[in-house]
Amino acid sequence: MAMMVRFSDTACHSRTKEAVPMPAVPSGAVGRQPARRPRTTSSPLRSILGLVLAAAVLTAVPPTGASAHAVQPGKDPTLVHTTLGPIVGRDEGRSSGTYSWLGIPYAEPPVGDLRWRAPKTHRSWVDVRRTQRYGSGCPQPGRFFSPSPNGPFYDLAVRDGLQQPVGEEDCLTLNVFRPSTPKRNLPVVFFIHGGSNVVGYSADPMYDGRELARRAEAVVVTVNYRVGIFGWLNAEGSAAGDPLSASGNFGTLDLVNALRFVDQNARKFGGDADNISVMGQSAGAVNVWSLLVSPLARPMVDKAIPLSGGLSTRSVADARAYADRVMQAAKSDHPSSDKNGLDLLRSLSADDLVRVLVRHRLDATPAVIADGTVIPSDPYAVLESGVGRDVPVLAGNTLEEGKLFGSAIAAHKPSDYDRFTLQYLFDPDNPGDLTPSDLLKDEYLPVDKPQGWNEAAAALTEAVFTGINRESLNALARSGNRSLYHYRFDWNQQPAPFDQVYGAVHAIDLPFVFGNFGRSVFSYAFSQQNQPGRLRLSDLMIASIRNFVTKGSPQHRGLGRTWDQWPTSLVLDADDRHVHLGSTTDR
Known part of the structure; x- marks a missing residue:
């Protein structure tokens, strides 16, 4: 049982990270390895490599002649001279207290010959580029967390895109947010x-x-990357002699390329390139772990915040078998084409390719692929070897992760279209007379009966989320990492019946992490009644993240208790008015 306390004040702690020698990197690695300023604790090998790689990057990037400062006297404070060219963002105003830059292209559009190729760094530009609108999401079959068919928006039209092609191939962009203050050397959060x-x-x-x-x-940086078959496809003969493209890990390579842009330009936005925390949720957390073990990315990962995901990969054999099934499905849908195999896939539009996947139920792409170049063939062995020993990690899970995935076990009564509509239009301040039986099939009710919804969802939680999280953190602990922290998010104060149907569901901690309680997939949960408690809980979580990305520990005085290291987890919860913290140990 978790012991509960109210939050108050206690001392905070921090831990200093030591650098480790950079591992060997395959030749031709997505442009070049990042040039990092040598840390004072770097080994001689790392210092020498840093000088060589810095020279390579300077050769590769056309000089802009721009100052390294984002804010210059008498100029627009959002005018930034990046390594690719000048951009101007948005001053979000006094009420927001932030600047933002949206839709910054970091790689060439992966279209035509660049589809299923390693990303190519975006060509530079001379004129000031306006970066004030989000870029398109990448091509995908519409689901609850997909963009609207109208563009990169969340609106009621998302339901009209369910199981339909949405997004665009020209999608490799990222967004940057920072406080509208003169402060510099700020920690950087790279979110996936x-x-x-x-x-x-x-x-x-x-x-x-x-x-x-x-x-x-x-x-804070948020990033688009190729997903689904566009992001992970390992097909025989697809590489044309390029070992990176042969990996099939295009989505991973996009993230490496985006992280390199951030590493090279952090100081231009007032950030510290030597303090980048890579954060992601769900598959984004899987990708955080993959970057931690990838020789192409791990020198750029200073801290890690993987939420609801662990180190998970698929074999090359699985990926090849999947590619073969896709090519067979495409041929069955396009029998009159004179093309076959990968040539046929390349000839199809992105929308037509998505339609093939949906029609044949092949949209669950094997990812991430343990190809031996981008991702090690035995990533857990690499994790245990000590490559992440000095990377502080703040991981998290929600108590009832599995309750988001009722469709996987046919537990939902309404169709996804009707369920999305119901939740989008639901007013949490006027909940009406909905009951769990309006959303869940009878065999799962009541939710707390033996083999009911709670038990079924708990099995999904363990099988898909907490088990792999445990394995990943334990592997890092065996490597000697002594800065491992974990939270369990228990908040379930939604209006009925969502407190039983979803509760502390997968991803519901994200609005608390980002401090965003406006219109989203989880809008049904946030009422005026539960506002005081959830806002206090969000404040507490953001304060922990602030301390972690700054000092490497989530401990701060506001917790009123010690945040012990893994395998102990801090339990985060709140009622309608007060925060409650506890602890539990994973054995």
């Missing part, structure tokens, strides 16, 4: 959206980084 590595987009309103940037005093 979730969605099973099949769906999702950085413009989801839950990921609006303004509030987190302001309250955590950080530069």
Whole structure:
């Protein structure tokens, strides 16, 4: 049983990270390895490599002649001279207290010959580029967490895109948010959206980084990357001699490329390139772990915040078998085409390719692929070897992760279209007379009966989420990492019947992490009645993230208790008015 206390004041702690030698990197690695300023604790090998790689990057990036400062006297404070060219963002105003830059292209559009190729760094530009609108989400079959068919928005039309092609191939953009203050050397948070590595987009309103940037005093980055078959496809003969493209890990390579842009430009936005926390949720957390073990990315990962996801990969054999099934399905849908195999897939539009996947139920793409180049063949062995020993990790899970996935076990009574409509239009301040039986099939009711909804969802929670999280954290602990922290999010104060149907469901901690309680997939949950308690809980969580990204520990005085390291978890909960904290130990 978790012991509960109210939050108050206690001392905070921090831990200093030591650098480790950079591992060998395969040749041709997505442009070049990042040039990092050598840390004072770096080994001689890392210092020498840093000088060589810095020279390589300077050769590769056309000089802009711009100052490294984002804010210059007498100029627009959102005018920033990046390594690709000058951009101007938005001053979000005094009420927000932030600047933002939206839709910054970090790689060439992966279209035509660049589809299923390693990302190519975006060509530079000379004229000032306006970065004030989100870029398109990447192509995907519409689901609850997909963009609207109208564009990179969350609106009622999302339901009209369910199981339909949405998004655009020209999608490799990122967004930057920072406080509108003169402060520099701010910690950087690089956030990767979730969605099973099949769906999702950085413009989801839950990921609006303004509030987190302001309250955590950080530069917050959110990123689009290729998902589904566009992001992970390992097909025989697809590489044309390029070992990176042969990996099939295009989504992973997009993230490496985006992280490199952030590493090279952090100081231009007032951030500290030597203090980048890579954060992600669900599949985004899987991708955080993959970047931690990838030789292409791990020198750029200073801290990690994987939420509701662990180190999970698929074999090359699985990926090849999947690619073969996709090519067979495409041929069956396009028998008159004179093309076959990968040539046929390349000839199809993104929308037609998504339709093939949906029609043949092949949209669950194997990802991430343990190819041996981008991702090690035995990633857990690499994790245990010590490559992440000095990377502080703040992980998290929700208590009832599995309650988001009732469709996987046919537990939902309404269709996804009707369920989305009901939840979108639901007024949490006037909940009406809905009951669990309006949303769940009778065999799962009452929810607390033996083999009812609670037990079924708990089995999904363990099988898909908490088990792999436990394995990943334990592997890091065996490597000698002594900065491992974990939380369990128990908040379930939604209006009835959502407190029973969803409760502390997968991803519901994200509005608390980002401080965003406006219109989103979870709007049904946030009422005036539960506002005082949830806002206090969000304040507490953001304060922990602020301390973690700054000092490497989530401990702060406001907790009123010690946040012990893994395998102990801090339990985060609140009633309608007060925060309650506890602890539990995973054995």
